[in-house]
Amino acid sequence: MSDHAHVFDDAVALRPTGEGSWQGHTSPAYANMIGPYGGITAAQALNAVLLHPELLGEPVALTVNFAAALADGPFAARPRPARTNRSTQHWIVEILQDDRVVVTATAVTAVRRDTWGAREQAMPAVPRPQDLPQAQGRAVEWLRRYDMRFVTGSIPREWNGQDAGESLSRMWVRDAPARPLDFASLTALADVSFPRLWLRRAKLTPLGTVSMTVYFHAGADQLRATGDGYLLLQARGQGFRGGYFDHAGQLWNEAGELLATTHQVVYYKE
């Protein structure tokens, strides 16, 4: 770790240990209530692919499955190119602690080409981030790593158990301190939404993300152009039943470009 590196770069750093394996370490800076923030784990899984010497292209799709709570400490990341085509590549990643799998992931990387394009999911009309207050609730460490400015759907003021009837949220967010966007940080940013169940029910139910997918619409060029600006993250719950709920979300930059879409399914206990 360098004195000058951004805290995010330290958190996702991986060291090759030979035979297709990398070693990383959970980051106290991104600690959640139990174990690390899931978004940083997802970013570490993606980084294992991005650092691989055989990497072809840029991320198009990433699915991360959280198989067990990570313990604070080191982990082994094992990315494997399962199939390499002319312009696309398919990855399987496993993260292990004490030789047990704690994360499984798949990724698709590809060489992008210029084509016709469209943003059918248009960015909603919202105030600028500069005109909104920075959220102050910092109950857990990882929340301090993000500058969040809520448009709608912030954490409930009162945990009164009243069903809000919906769970839409829109927030501006960027790394704190600000950092130029890349694929790993975009992945972590895709997970910063508060759990839909908490918004919906105003009740602090124990829960944890089970699986998360990110589709990357932006190429490296668009990420560079986005720089360290804010992203608008929108998320909305779809179904809640039998101990699992999901949400669908989108991330735009300040220019209104759709950088990524994301979905996740979350376990809850009551």
Next chain:
Amino acid sequence: MSDHAHVFDDAVALRPTGEGSWQGHTSPAYANMIGPYGGITAAQALNAVLLHPELLGEPVALTVNFAAALADGPFAARPRPARTNRSTQHWIVEILQDDRVVVTATAVTAVRRDTWGAREQAMPAVPRPQDLPQAQGRAVEWLRRYDMRFVTGSIPREWNGQDAGESLSRMWVRDAPARPLDFASLTALADVSFPRLWLRRAKLTPLGTVSMTVYFHAGADQLRATGDGYLLLQARGQGFRGGYFDHAGQLWNEAGELLATTHQVVYYKE
């Protein structure tokens, strides 16, 4: 294969070949323009998990990555329980032909419990399937395996290259002949939407799904109750750029219950 089995059951049938491997065969009944219909491949990948003797619980999440076009013929399916917890299990699946990976997949299965629930994504108000005509366009074989009744967003009447500005579709669909719903057939049904790019642009662009995710909100009880009724499948494109587009979708039964949500990212060439 039995004389009495439904064509879908024949298509997803797998035969154990020892050492955690199963053998399947592409089905001429579900042939697409090149190779098999992706939905049937996804159902086969899930079936490899469902048939595994160590299976715990029911599917909650499935991600299938299409790494290469399947050739007509046999394939090996290799499901592996990467992590088994008390009530959840994490799977990695690979499908191979000639010892090369053609599909990678991950699945999460879990024991469901009764909890508070809600359908935030409500079924839109649409006519009943009985009051809509059955779609007749049957350019490829797999389309004959489904009874489709479009509410909106059918395949363009004219391929005139006019940008429609949006790509929303809503359709009632079920197996043809009708068949009681299960997790494998629900997976296949989640992929029947026409490609959003074709709807959007009215242009027959070459394309192929790269990755598809299904979140199962229904348990086996709800699938049984749905029986062989129609499902309403809604899908809408989100972003189109750099040779890839995605869509987000939902599946409800006729009672308005949200059975699954689904997302996919598709390669296109122009």
